Amino acid sequence: xxxxxNEVWVFIEQRNSKPADVSFELLCKGRKLAQSMGGVLKAVVxxxxxxxxxxxxxxxxxxxxxxxxxxALRQYRTMPYGRLLSDLVRAHTPRIVxxxxxxxxxDLAPRVASATRSGLTADCTDxxxxxxxxxxxxxxxxxxxxxxxxxxxxxxxxxxxxxPVQMATVREGVMEMHPAENPLQGTITALPYVxxxxxxxxxxxxxxxxxxxxxxxxxxxxxxGGYGLGSKGNFKLxxxxxxxxxxxxxxxxxxxxxxxxxxxxxxxxxxxTVRPKLYIAVGxxxxxxHRAGMQESKKIIAINSDPEAPIFGVSHYGIVGxxxxxxxxxxxxxxxxLK
Numbered sequence: 001x002x003x004x005x006n007e008v009w010v011f012i013e014q015r016n017s018k019p020a021d022v023s024f025e026l027l028c029k030g031r032k033l034a035q036s037m038g039g040v041l042k043a044v045v046x047x048x049x050x051x052x053x054x055x056x057x058x059x060x061x062x063x064x065x066x067x068x069x070x071x072a073l074r075q076y077r078t079m080p081y082g083r084l085l086s087d088l089v090r091a092h093t094p095r096i097v098x099x100x101x102x103x104x105x106x107d108l109a110p111r112v113a114s115a116t117r118s119g120l121t122a123d124c125t126d127x128x129x130x131x132x133x134x135x136x137x138x139x140x141x142x143x144x145x146x147x148x149x150x151x152x153x154x155x156x157x158x159x160x161x162x163x164p165v166q167m168a169t170v171r172e173g174v175m176e177m178h179p180a181e182n183p184l185q186g187t188i189t190a191l192p193y194v195x196x197x198x199x200x201x202x203x204x205x206x207x208x209x210x211x212x213x214x215x216x217x218x219x220x221x222x223x224x225g226g227y228g229l230g231s232k233g234n235f236k237l238x239x240x241x242x243x244x245x246x247x248x249x250x251x252x253x254x255x256x257x258x259x260x261x262x263x264x265x266x267x268x269x270x271x272x273t274v275r276p277k278l279y280i281a282v283g284x285x286x287x288x289x290h291r292a293g294m295q296e297s298k299k300i301i302a303i304n305s306d307p308e309a310p311i312f313g314v315s316h317y318g319i320v321g322x323x324x325x326x327x328x329x330x331x332x333x334x335x336x337x338l339k
Contacts, residue, residue: 006039006141007094009066011085012057013104014047015076015209021217022100022172024060029127029175030098031061036129037095037141042066044088046081048074051188058186059179065186070193075207076104078111080199086115088191093164096143098127101169113167119160120167121145123269125174125292134161143168148269148288155288173217173273173293214248214264220277221247224267224294227254228283228304229323235260237327238282244334250274252284268293282323286311303327 008030013020027043034041042064043057054065068084089097089112097112099105101123113120126146132139142159143166149156160166216222223245225238235255242249251261253268267274269289279297284290286302286309294300295314302315303326312318319326 005092005094006034006037007042007092008034008037008039008096008098009042009044009089009094010057010062010098011100011105011108012043012045012053013100013102014045014050014053016074017047017050017053019053019056020100020102020172021177022102022105022170024056025172025175025177026098026100026170027057027060027062028177028180029170030096031180033096033127033129033143034063039095040064042094044085045069046073046084048072054186054188059183060177061180061183063184063186064189066189066191068191068193072193072195072199075204076108077199077202077204078107079201080196081108082111082115083196083199084193086112089116089118089165095141095164095166097165097167099167099169101171105169109167109169116165117163118165118167119163120169121147121158121160122169123147124168124170125155125269127168127170132159132161134159137161142166148292153288171273173275176275176296212264216248216250216265216267216272216274219248219274221245221280222250222267222274222276222278222294222297223247223280223282224250224252224284225255225260225282225323226252226284226290227258227260228285228306229255229260230283232258232260234324237324237331241280241282241327241331241334244331245278247276247278247280252290255284281311281315282327284311285309286314 010026012023040063043062045067099109128144132142145158223242250267256266269292273293275296280301282303300315301317302311303319
């Protein structure tokens, strides 16, 4: 590898030239990390007819866009994408490389990390830059990779001090996405695509995609239910309250496992991360796995029969009581207010 740089790279994920939101979320976070190191932020864009994506990367804070544009990269395939990105990392040795914790990111990141002998932490919930003293050595500008561990019972801060390149995957919605206040007219570095026979080991013959019909990330109001509701019959109250408020229905992992609500509506560490204006948590104990997915909500109302439930630690308003008694009163009051 070449000399270590203070560069932060973000892999821009796209499907059919449509970028993934998580990539822009990571650019926003990457900008802060780069500033902390006195470095620069670069976006890595691969695909076919993806030049237009560079404008968006600059809007979200990138100083430079590294682009490899070729018809062979139209659809994501492990071999060419992994090979090209690994070659780039070896040639330039960025300090940090970030990926979305998506199907593509979870396939690509470990392959690049393995090929370049880089450190990698999956499913981070926060990233920070800090000088670290470890085993009587001082390390400058280490990436603190923060994520729940041991089943979500603790928050671990992971460092990879002996690796020149530090990599992390981050789930969609964990980082805030907002355009840069003063976006730069960044530099576009176009690189040639060089084919390799190994790229054709896997070819895509046919592909079927189905759009997700549930978009919890965009919902301003979410009513979420947990296992504490006791039954699928009682969970219908969540749907009724959400319908009354014009919100979306969500659930904890325990509620999903119990069959109360479908998996695409799960909020938490292994589900969706949301930031609605209002989040009503009903019958949810508030384990760290669930809080990781909703604690950035603007207003949180918690309803639980256990006054010691951890959910009250992050809620703005708490109601101790039986949800089957409290929710009908909520519905009645809101219906009268909305008449």
